[in-house]
Amino acid sequence: MKKKTVMIEDIFVLPRQFRAAGVCAGIKKSGARDMAMLVSDVPGTAVAGTFTTNQVKAASVKICMKRITSGKGRAVVINSGNANACTGVQGEHDAEAMAAATAKATGVPVSQVYVSSTGHIGARLPMDIILPGIDSLAAHLSDQNGMDAVHGIMTTDNGPKYGTVKLKIDGKPVIVSVMCKGAGMIEPNMATMLCYMLTDAAVDPKALAATLKAAVRESFNRISVDGDMSTNDTVLLFANGAAGNKTLKPGHPGWNAFASVVLALCQKMAWKIIRDGEGAKKVIKVEVVGARTEKEADIAARSVANSLLVKTSWHNDYPNFGRIMDALGYSAAKIVENKVDIRYDGKLLVKGGLRTKIDVEEIKVIQRQELFTIAINLHLGKGTSHVFSCDCAHAYIDINI
């Protein structure tokens, strides 16, 4: 998933003129960090965002979606432990109160404060804990506290997820950093993928929005842990221009490099989420080519990637291609049985809908790997797509009952 040309460092560096904080406010009974804040000190910082397409949206998502049309944003405040979803008008009031408290504590205009929540659905936010937490966050804001923020947004993640890329644009050093949480919608009552990217590059707001949308499409939207889409998913990308480059947009000689970095960071985070998914041990790339259209390729790939029977079979090493054929067959994509080829890491197991003579042991070796590709050719057209999935094991049930 990672482009070879982009070197991602396994650190979380705050770009120039960004500060961060993460505190233990007391929402989580465990005493772990449960709130985080990111602030840009540059007025006019650009922001782009993508949000869940679920019709049921958390209050925080609703208020972010209102603000994002301005293209401006300087702060985000995040709590874990409570999703503030299915909380109605009260939930929106509470989310706005979080934004107002953050504005008051940081001096950022309230219209430029974004809010995220993740955790239990259906209960009101504990505002008596959250509001003091916001004051504590503001007091701890520092250009040294990036990792505190990273830990403040974690819920069921096995580990923190972050990365930094350093590049030069117009001869100026530029930093793009990302922090992320999510491991499928897996914990009891937990949900959500949250991702925040920060850069000190100057970027045209429209170009920023377009490149983020394209990157999300080729990263987070191509992973499938369990087919369940959260009410809270949020990706925000802040660009404050502190690096002093000429404003990036298509046509600028550094534009492609910047867009590649955004994509690579999104793909890296998506990869970390699926590796962290629901107790899974393997990542499987399901690739479909030769569909009638790109949309049908996508439908076919997702039908295979989301099939509980297929995912369960991946847990073991036997290549159960019958279940793959079955999942293709019941998808809404057009399939002609006797045209379907299926390859495991390039080895042809199914040709024209029929099993080849290949020794099953050759495929078993592939399916035992932590990562392998199942490439399906429908031979009906030029539509292609792919999606990353994972196996389904006992741990998924353990985590979710």
Place this chain on the structure above:
Amino acid sequence: MKKKTVMIEDIFVLPRQFRAAGVCAGIKKSGARDMAMLVSDVPGTAVAGTFTTNQVKAASVKICMKRITSGKGRAVVINSGNANACTGVQGEHDAEAMAAATAKATGVPVSQVYVSSTGHIGARLPMDIILPGIDSLAAHLSDQNGMDAVHGIMTTDNGPKYGTVKLKIDGKPVIVSVMCKGAGMIEPNMATMLCYMLTDAAVDPKALAATLKAAVRESFNRISVDGDMSTNDTVLLFANGAAGNKTLKPGHPGWNAFASVVLALCQKMAWKIIRDGEGAKKVIKVEVVGARTEKEADIAARSVANSLLVKTSWHNDYPNFGRIMDALGYSAAKIVENKVDIRYDGKLLVKGGLRTKIDVEEIKVIQRQELFTIAINLHLGKGTSHVFSCDCAHAYIDINI
């Protein structure tokens, strides 16, 4: 699911002029019965059928679909242990060879012999075992051997599934019997729901087809074990007229009673399949009312019933309504969050998208039951639908890896 007015006896009685057999041909390594045959001795016996809508169809399904348009059929031969799916032209030749051998051994015209297979996908039928098996079946045909046939079609079922209804039409005693197999598409490489209904009533072929289609729609098509649709699903209903009634069709005074019996038997079998599903302990009726259209009600109900997160939560007693809201929200049905009501066996847990004040213990008691109803009102229109689902437990994984 069972209509109170229809009394289903827990026996499998062959109606007049039907014979059956079930043998251990040797396909299954375990030595269990693995082939079955049902034959009507009345020329001109009517038959109706419904088949999987999966685009990948077993060879046996393909040849059944060709024959069913005639509305005539007197025999069906069934093997378990091998699905004869994804077997190409060779598979169709083998299925036709099964029909030809059955025709030769029984004297039934080959065009009136139907074939079913269930088991491993992607391997050629062992014809050296199947063809002698057919001769053995023909030799054992008897009006006393119904239960042998019932056992001959079982694969991963925990127990045989069958039932008989006796009624009077035109003052004549009529029998309608059913045998069925299926427990989700659950065993490694196994698949398929198979159901055969036999009656000695005389029924108009078009009316027979219509009533079967309607009954299947309200029974087998309303259960969801894992959302995976098999390549081999088949339901056949034979009516040989040996009871001597006037031909049943709409307008006949006995028509409604007959149609109710067909529906009740299908619902009983569907119920047995879902109770037998994938190690599940509970059956949950997911009911949606107030959708914009019936189709959207169906989409919403299935989105909830097939959500792995929702199904896993049912394994425990905590009513995780957030996951239900989430699954409604990402479905293709229109949802307005603040209009949604959710009831557990009539008790209101969610009103206008918000949790009510009801004590969670009241709902936990309901969710601990083996059967309960989750009724969702979308308050957007008059569309209604329902589907029966089950919880997802460790046993599902154990059976499928």
